[in-house]
Amino acid sequence: MDHAARVERLRSLASSEGLDGALVFSWRRAVVAWFTGYRPGFVTNQAWLWVPADGQPVLGVRFPYEAARASTSGLLEVRAGVDPASLPPAGATIGLVARDLAVDERSSTLMASLDGRRVASMDLGPIVDGWRAVKDEDEIGEIRRATEIGAVALEAAGAHSVKGDRDLDIAARVEAEARRRGAFRAGCLVGIGDGAVVTEASGRVVGEADPIGLELTLETPLGCTQVNGTLWPTSARGRDERADGACRATRRVLVDSLRPGVEIDEVIEAGDAILADHGLLADKEYDFGHGVGLETPELPRLVSGTGARIEAGMTIAVHVAVRRPAAETAFIGGPVVVRLHGAEELVPQAAWTGRGG
Numbered sequence: 001m002d003h004a005a006r007v008e009r010l011r012s013l014a015s016s017e018g019l020d021g022a023l024v025f026s027w028r029r030a031v032v033a034w035f036t037g038y039r040p041g042f043v044t045n046q047a048w049l050w051v052p053a054d055g056q057p058v059l060g061v062r063f064p065y066e067a068a069r070a071s072t073s074g075l076l077e078v079r080a081g082v083d084p085a086s087l088p089p090a091g092a093t094i095g096l097v098a099r100d101l102a103v104d105e106r107s108s109t110l111m112a113s114l115d116g117r118r119v120a121s122m123d124l125g126p127i128v129d130g131w132r133a134v135k136d137e138d139e140i141g142e143i144r145r146a147t148e149i150g151a152v153a154l155e156a157a158g159a160h161s162v163k164g165d166r167d168l169d170i171a172a173r174v175e176a177e178a179r180r181r182g183a184f185r186a187g188c189l190v191g192i193g194d195g196a197v198v199t200e201a202s203g204r205v206v207g208e209a210d211p212i213g214l215e216l217t218l219e220t221p222l223g224c225t226q227v228n229g230t231l232w233p234t235s236a237r238g239r240d241e242r243a244d245g246a247c248r249a250t251r252r253v254l255v256d257s258l259r260p261g262v263e264i265d266e267v268i269e270a271g272d273a274i275l276a277d278h279g280l281l282a283d284k285e286y287d288f289g290h291g292v293g294l295e296t297p298e299l300p301r302l303v304s305g306t307g308a309r310i311e312a313g314m315t316i317a318v319h320v321a322v323r324r325p326a327a328e329t330a331f332i333g334g335p336v337v338v339r340l341h342g343a344e345e346l347v348p349q350a351a352w353t354g355r356g357g
Helices: 003-016 031-036 064-073 108-116 125-133 137-155 167-180 238-257 264-277
Strands: 021-026 047-052 058-061 078-080 093-097 120-123 185-192 212-220 223-231 289-291 298-301 315-323 329-339 342-345
Touching: 003 021, 003 031, 003 047, 003 093, 003 125, 021 031, 031 047, 031 125, 058 064, 064 078, 093 125, 125 298, 137 167, 137 212, 137 223, 137 315, 137 329, 167 185, 167 212, 212 329, 223 315, 238 264, 238 315, 238 329, 238 342, 264 315
Parallel strands: 021 093, 058 078, 093 120
Antiparallel strands: 021 047, 047 058, 185 212, 212 223, 223 329, 289 298, 289 315, 315 329, 329 342
């Protein structure tokens, strides 16, 4: 991936806005990694990138022992243990990239330190989100690899729901398989029973004829994915077949609608129409999906009212869920990539596509 070109794009943006440079800050999120290839990783670590309008970029890391790993990014200067707010000149006006559409990492400590040096900032996060929405082929390959891992890991949950199984054990099987195949971070949410949402495992036990909803989010060093599935009882009930059929039919229409230039509102309307045909629109849960890349969620969001359009190169986790208390409950989904002719499944034989699993 051409990280140098991304850094130069940020420098050009800062210059065009009349700024003295741009500061990129990451804690758990991956925006520094998108520009440099270096991920801060563990929970106590942080990373930052200072890109002056005129001068050499500096990659900063919190701990001295991380300097060697950070130096593989190819940036000529890596500093450890410095305050990120000390990198811009005192009194400067900078662009700040420290939040995305889901998480704001502009900590009170960072902002107070910038204020203390009289450094004013302009939020460039939404602009960078837009850049990251369209992937190059290297990125698509990494997301595909992550999704291949996700497809196999979901299978580790089992073929059917089993009475007496615990959500802790189901999540452990899925997460262990993901880690074994190359994920450095994996989290499996589980929902047990009719009307259940997927959430963190806590010891809930599978009852007689309970469906089990699953959502697996995993990250590899340079890719991320989110995949969804439902385990049915060995003898599926009519409500199970209706829920599964409605979600799969809706997802097919959504995927077919994802073509360059199409308004996202049109995509949502097409999916809602299928759920309405099945009498389940009022029981729609969550949204219809979102972008995946180095992390999740990314743009685009498959929700109404954004005014956005689909573009070639977007990679989108397309999912459909219905949740009706004591009735139809299902969750199906996985990523596609949008090409000039339309959307393609990243893993065509995965269970969520209806062609495998």
